[in-house]
Amino acid sequence: MINIAILGFGTIGSGVAEVVEKNQEEIKKVLGENLHVKYILDIRDLPGVVKDIDTIINDPDIKVICETMGGKEPAYTYTHLALERGISVCTSNKELVDAHGVELSAIAREHNCSYLFEASVGGGIPLxxxxxxxxxxxxxxxxxxxxxxxxxxxxxxxxxxxxxxxxxxxxxxxxxxxxxxxxxxxxxxxxxxxxxxxxxxxxxxxxxxxxxxxxxxxxxxxxxxxxxxxxxxxxxxxxxxxxxxxxxxxxxxxxxxxxxxxxxxxxxxxxxxxxxxxxxxxxxxxxGKCPTASAVVSDVIECVKNIGRNINNDFADLEPxxxxxxxxxxxxxxxxxx
Ligand SMILES: NC(=O)c1ccc[n+]([C@@H]2O[C@H](COP(=O)([O-])OP(=O)(O)OC[C@H]3O[C@@H](n4cnc5c(N)ncnc54)[C@H](OP(=O)(O)O)[C@@H]3O)[C@@H](O)[C@H]2O)c1
Missing domain, CATH: 3.30.360.10 (Dihydrodipicolinate Reductase; domain 2)
Known part of the structure; x- marks a missing residue:
């Protein structure tokens, strides 16, 4: 079983949990293992939700994080911290990809993990x-x-x-x-x-x-x-x-x-x-919730298939x-x- 975490349990974050739950069999078929949402981090007081990013990034079980909070901060800081620990991050956050995508991709490469953002453009379209x-x-x-x-x-x-x-x-x-x-x-x-x-x-x-x-x-x-x-x-x-x-x-x-x-x-x-x-x-x-979340989950599957390796997202070396x-x-x- 592969454990993942979701940062931001709004429209897309809750969609990721739904896709993982509803399509467990299909996911197991492509991955050979089940995906399990071990942590959800959110600002709101929801049952079972954690508030502290350290709980997630200090857990050696967590291999991939879905960042579906949106905005630049704290999404940037949390993504940075996760990648430095070798935890891959999959995001729907186009604002962060636009502002810091190159830097975050380089950090991912340096730490043998991945920063993927399929869901940030075209929602569910595999673009x-x-x-x-x-x-x-x-x-x-x-x-x-x-x-x-x-x-x-x-x-x-x-x-x-x-x-x-x-x-x-x-x-x-x-x-x-x-x-x-x-x-x-x-x-x-x-x-x-x-x-x-x-x-x-x-x-x-x-x-x-x-x-x-x-x-x-x-x-x-x-x-x-x-x-x-x-x-x-x-x-x-x-x-x-x-x-x-x-x-x-x-x-x-x-x-x-x-x-x-x-x-x-x-x-x-x-x-x-x-x-x-x-x-x-x-x-x-x-x-929309499930189409966009489906794209996030497709990135998660790629990251899990490549644990310990960086997936080249063609962003890490981009000059302005x-x-x-x-x-x-x-x-x-x-x-x-x-
Ligand atoms: N919605 C779409 O159809 C769609 C499609 C493609 C891409 N996206 C992108 O996906 C990202 C998420 O969008 P969304 O529609 O899911 O937004 P959303 O429904 O507002 O969800 C964001 C969640 O993150 C929580 N959050 C905000 N700041 C936080 C913090 N500091 N710590 C912990 N949790 C925090 C929010 O809590 P509060 O509600 O209390 O603020 C909310 O639960 C955005 O970057 C958006 O551009 C969205």
């Missing part, structure tokens, strides 16, 4: 490992992705005739948008995710501050009517363009012929263009990138076209 392992030999020239389910839900409802405020309110009522939705609707969440993807494929660390970022607050129902008349829809895309060396988040006109046109509601879709494989399309739930400004919108146009 990062696929890019790293199945597409490592490709020259990837472009990534264009719908990476934020909240924005896509709002825009899908606007396509059906709602104005922005009404669509946002509905997203909040259905639990798809936070009470403070700024990180989603201003594009910052998408920027963090496209920055992680762009870093992986460019081999340089692109931080979220380097992304040209425009959210969806200026999109109107009238824009949708005009787009529809041209056979297009409007989607918030994160775009990495290798040729121009730029990373952009902005609402785009997406033609009907594009596979991204039909990515609706809370779903995410990511298109990647490789020089040999041509266009690839990834589709799935980019957020210089990126160019994204091309301007065409003159007189409100949106770029995909």
């Amino acid at each position: 990062l490992r696929t890019i790293r392992e199945a597409c490592g030999h490709e020259k990837i020239s472009k990534i264009a992705g719908i990476l934020n389910g909240t924005c896509n839900y709002i825009l899908t409802n606007m396509k059906a005739g709602k104005e922005f405020d009404a669509a946002l309110k509905e997203a909040q009522e259905n639990g798809y948008a936070e009470r403070n939705p700024a990180a989603d609707i201003e594009g910052h969440d998408t920027a963090r995710k496209i920055a992680i993807l762009a870093s992986l494929v460019s081999g340089k660390k692109i931080s979220y501050e380097q992304v040209d970022c425009e959210g969806i607050t200026n999109v109107t129902a009238e824009d949708f009517a005009e787009a529809e008349a041209k056979g297009m829809s409007i989607k918030l895309l994160g775009v990495y363009d290798a040729e121009n060396n730029s990373v952009l988040v902005a609402p785009h006109l997406v033609p009907k012929e594009s596979a991204l046109y039909n990515v609706n509601g809370v779903f995410n879709g990511v298109m990647i263009h490789g020089n040999m494989v041509d266009d690839l399309m990834f589709y799935g739930r980019g957020a 990138a210089n990126v160019n400004k994204a091309p301007e919108k065409p003159l007189g146009q409100k949106f770029r076209t995909l």
Whole structure:
């Protein structure tokens, strides 16, 4: 039996426990052993929950930790402490990966353990490992992705005739948008995710501050009517363009012929263009308890298969990138076209 710990028992952390419990048989099949959640650390007074990270990292039984607290601190300190002890960390925390992912990956390598973050981009979509392992030999020239389910839900409802405020309110009522939705609707969440993807494929660390970022607050129902008349829809895309060396988040006109046109509601879709494989399309739930937790558990399984060894996540050696400004919108146009 392999013992793990969960830091932060919120939406994703409790999802990790659920995936481990409900899919024990499948996990045993791939691992040859059961996974057991030995510790849960949370700030809240929940039964059986520990409050002290030392209890977890001083227990030699713990081989892997899931960091699903979010935010920079104490997630950074706890991750640092665990990796220094040779305990692998799997996270859904894109903010921490963006801010400290390179440093934490180097610490993991130094201590023969791993820092993996599949769940930080595209929720349940197996994206990062696929890019790293199945597409490592490709020259990837472009990534264009719908990476934020909240924005896509709002825009899908606007396509059906709602104005922005009404669509946002509905997203909040259905639990798809936070009470403070700024990180989603201003594009910052998408920027963090496209920055992680762009870093992986460019081999340089692109931080979220380097992304040209425009959210969806200026999109109107009238824009949708005009787009529809041209056979297009409007989607918030994160775009990495290798040729121009730029990373952009902005609402785009997406033609009907594009596979991204039909990515609706809370779903995410990511298109990647490789020089040999041509266009690839990834589709799935980019957020939510069990889909995101499933991605965390997939990382846990990789870490357990590699106990005592570092899994190269292609992040440890990244030097800071210089990126160019994204091309301007065409003159007189409100949106770029995909
Ligand atoms: N939700 C999604 O669909 C989704 C998808 C992809 C990635 N993510 C990422 O996954 C991470 C977790 O998201 P979430 O939605 O699960 O958040 P959440 O529901 O707020 O869960 C975080 C948990 O960690 C606890 N916590 C916060 N600070 C702590 C501390 N100092 N010590 C111990 N526990 C602490 C929180 O307790 P309190 O509630 O008392 O603060 C809460 O139980 C974030 O980085 C998020 O960006 C989320």
